[in-house]
Amino acid sequence: MTVTTAQPPVSPATGPQQPGAAGKEARARKAVVTTALLAPAGLTVVGLVLVPLLLVVRNSFASADSYGGIQGGFTLANYQDLLDPIYLKVFGYSLGMAALNTMVCLVLGYVVSYYLASRPPQRQMLLLLLIILPFWTDFLVRTFAWINLLSPGGPVNSLTDAIGFTSGPTQWIPSQGASFIGLVYAFLPTAIFPIYASLRGVDNSLGEAARDLGCGWWRVHSRVLLPIARPGMLAAALLTFIPTLGVFVIPVLLGGGRDQLVGNLIVTLYTEFRNQPMGAAASVVLLVLMVASMAVFGLAARRLRRKTA
Amino acid sequence: MKHALDTVTAWLARGVIAFLYIPIIVVVVLSFNDSEITYKWAGFSTRWYGKLADNTELLAALRVSAEVALISATLATACGLLAAMGMARLRGKGKALFSGSLFLPLIIPEIVLGVALLSVFGAMGADLGMTTLVLGHLVVTLPYAALIVLGAYNALDSSLAEAATDLGCNAWQAFRRVTLPLLRQPLLAAWLLCFTISFGNIVMSTFTNGVGSTTLPLRVYSMLKGGLTPEINALGTLLVLFTLLIILGVGMRQMRRVLVGGERS
Numbered sequence: 001m002t003v004t005t006a007q008p009p010v011s012p013a014t015g016p017q018q019p020g021a022a023g024k025e026a027r028a029r030k031a032v033v034t035t036a037l038l039a040p041a042g043l044t045v046v047g048l049v050l051v052p053l054l055l056v057v058r059n060s061f062a063s064a065d066s067y068g069g070i071q072g073g074f075t076l077a078n079y080q081d082l083l084d085p086i087y088l089k090v091f092g093y094s095l096g097m098a099a100l101n102t103m104v105c106l107v108l109g110y111v112v113s114y115y116l117a118s119r120p121p122q123r124q125m126l127l128l129l130l131i132i133l134p135f136w137t138d139f140l141v142r143t144f145a146w147i148n149l150l151s152p153g154g155p156v157n158s159l160t161d162a163i164g165f166t167s168g169p170t171q172w173i174p175s176q177g178a179s180f181i182g183l184v185y186a187f188l189p190t191a192i193f194p195i196y197a198s199l200r201g202v203d204n205s206l207g208e209a210a211r212d213l214g215c216g217w218w219r220v221h222s223r224v225l226l227p228i229a230r231p232g233m234l235a236a237a238l239l240t241f242i243p244t245l246g247v248f249v250i251p252v253l254l255g256g257g258r259d260q261l262v263g264n265l266i267v268t269l270y271t272e273f274r275n276q277p278m279g280a281a282a283s284v285v286l287l288v289l290m291v292a293s294m295a296v297f298g299l300a301a302r303r304l305r306r307k308t309a
Numbered sequence: 310m311k312h313a314l315d316t317v318t319a320w321l322a323r324g325v326i327a328f329l330y331i332p333i334i335v336v337v338v339l340s341f342n343d344s345e346i347t348y349k350w351a352g353f354s355t356r357w358y359g360k361l362a363d364n365t366e367l368l369a370a371l372r373v374s375a376e377v378a379l380i381s382a383t384l385a386t387a388c389g390l391l392a393a394m395g396m397a398r399l400r401g402k403g404k405a406l407f408s409g410s411l412f413l414p415l416i417i418p419e420i421v422l423g424v425a426l427l428s429v430f431g432a433m434g435a436d437l438g439m440t441t442l443v444l445g446h447l448v449v450t451l452p453y454a455a456l457i458v459l460g461a462y463n464a465l466d467s468s469l470a471e472a473a474t475d476l477g478c479n480a481w482q483a484f485r486r487v488t489l490p491l492l493r494q495p496l497l498a499a500w501l502l503c504f505t506i507s508f509g510n511i512v513m514s515t516f517t518n519g520v521g522s523t524t525l526p527l528r529v530y531s532m533l534k535g536g537l538t539p540e541i542n543a544l545g546t547l548l549v550l551f552t553l554l555i556i557l558g559v560g561m562r563q564m565r566r567v568l569v570g571g572e573r574s
C-alpha cells in the first residue's frame with residue numbers, strides 16, 4: 001500500500017477559482033478531463049450504434065450484388081419486395097403476436113404486482129427475489145424448458161391425459177400456442193418489475209382508503225390503483241411489445257419455424273438468403289415499427305392522463 | 310372485509326409465480342433422469358453431467374462465452390463508471406443528449422443493433438471473431454452498466470470526495486481511496502449483470518460471431534434444433550445454479566434498486 005502524507009492542496013482544478021489566465025487554464029483542463037471521461041462511452045455509442053444504424057438505413061436502399069452483398073446505388077426495390085404477401089403475413093402475424101403477448105403480460109403483470117405490493121414489506125422482498133431468479137435465468141434455458149414440458153408423453157401431456165382432455169401422446173410442440181406460451185414466459189418478469197415499481201408503497205394506504213370511502217373492488221382498481229400503475233404499465237408494454245417483434249429463437253424452437261416473427265425474417269434474410277439489402281430494409285421497418293409504437297404508447301399515455309385529470 | 314375478487318387475484322398471482330418456476334424445476338429434475346428420452350423418468354442418475362464434462366465442443370463454446378463475458382463486462386463497467394463521472398460534470402442539454410444516446414441501445418431492438426454492427430464490420434472488411442463479438446456485447450451491456458453505475462454515482466455524497474481533496478488528496482487519490490471503495494457494491498452488481506447478459510446473449514452473437522468464436526448459447530441453440538437431450542437439461546441446471554449464485558453475489562438490495570428503483574418511488 002502506498003501511503004502519501006501531507007501533499008499540499010495546490011491542485012489548480014480544485015483550488016479557489018482565480019480570475020484571469022489561471023481560471024481559464026483550469027476551465028480548459030476541466031473540459032479535457034470531462035471529454036476524456038466521456039470518450040469511451042461516447043465513442044462506443046457513436047461508432048458502434050449511431051454510425052452502424054445510419055449504414056443500415058443506407059444499405060436498405062442499396063441493391064444487392066450476385067453474392068447478396070451491398071452494391072450501392074439507390075433503389076426502393078427492397079421495400080417493394082417486402083410488400084410480397086409472404087412477408088406481409090410475417091409482419092401481420094408478428095404484430096398480432098406481440099400485441100397479444102403484451103396484453104397477457106400486462107394483465108398478469110398487474111395482478112402479480114398488485115399481489116406483491118399488498119404484502120407486508122418483508123414478504124415483498126422474498127416474493128420479488130422469487131421473480132428475479134426466473135428473470136435472470138438464461139433465455140435459452142427458459143425456452144427449452146418448455147420443450148420438456150410440452151413433449152408428447154411429457155408432463156403436460158400426462159396431466160391432460162389424467163384429466164381426460166387428451167388420450168395418449170399428443171403433439172403440443174411445435175405449434176403457435178407453444179410459441180405463444182414461450183413468449184409470455186420470456187417476457188412476463190420483464191413486465192412485472194416496472195408495474196410493481198409504480199404500485200409499491202402506495203397500495204395499502206390508498207386502496208384501503210378508497211375502500212373505506214365506499215369504493216367497490218372494481219372502482220378501487222380502475223379509479224385508484226390502475227391510474228397509479230399506468231406509467232409502469234406503459235413501460236412494461238414497451239419492454240414487451242418491441243422486443244417480441246425481434247425474437248427469433250422461440251418461434252424456431254417452440255413454433256417449429258413455420259410462423260415467423262420479424263426477428264426470424266431478418267435472421268433468415270441475412271444468414272440463409274444472404275440478401276443483405278433486403279435484410280437491412282426489414283430492419284428499418286422494425287425500427288419504424290418501434291418508433292410508431294412508442295408514439296402510440298406516448299399518445300395513449302397523454303390521452304389517459306387528460307381523461308383522469 | 311376482503312373482497313372475493315381479492316382472493317381470486319391473489320391465487321392467480323400465486324399461480325403465475327408457480328408458472329414461472331415449473332419449467333425451471335422440470336429442467337432440474339429431468340437433468341437427473343437416467344433415460345435417453347428427456348421426459349420419460351427412468352430413475353436417478355448423474356450420467357448426463359458426466360457426458361457434459363466430456364463434450365469438448367460445448368466446453369470450447371463455454372470458454373468463448375466466459376472470455377467474451379469477462380472482457381465485455383469489464384469494458385462496459387469501466388466505460389459506465391467513466392461516463393458517470395463525466396456526466397456529473399456536464400450541465401443542461403449536453404447532459405440530456407449524452408444520457409439519451411447512452412440508453413438508446415435499450416430501446417432499439419437488439420436484432421437491429423446486431424444487423425447494424427454486421428454492416429459496419431462488413432463495410433470495413435473486418436474478420437468476424439472474438440473482437441467483433443466483444444464489441445457487440447459491449448453495445449448490449451453498456452446501457453445496463455451505465456444505468457446502475459450512474460444511479461449509484463449520483464447517490465454518492467460529493468462532499469466526501471471534496472473533503473478528501475481538502476485534506477490533501479489529489480483527484481486520483483480521492484477517486485482511488487474514497488469514491489471507488491464507496492462504489493464497490495454497485496460496480497460489482499453492474500459487472501455481474503453485464504456478465505450474465507453477455508453470457509446468455511444469443512441475438513447479438515448471431516451476427517457478430519465468427520469461425521472459432523461460437524458462444525455457448527449459439528452452440529446450445531444449434532444442438533436444440535436437433536432435439537432436446539438430457540445433456541442439455543444438465544447444462545441448463547448448471548446455468549440455473551450459476552444464476553442463483555450471481556443473484557446472491559449481487560445481493561438483494563442492489564438487485565431491487567436496479568430492477569424496481571430506489572427505496573420508495
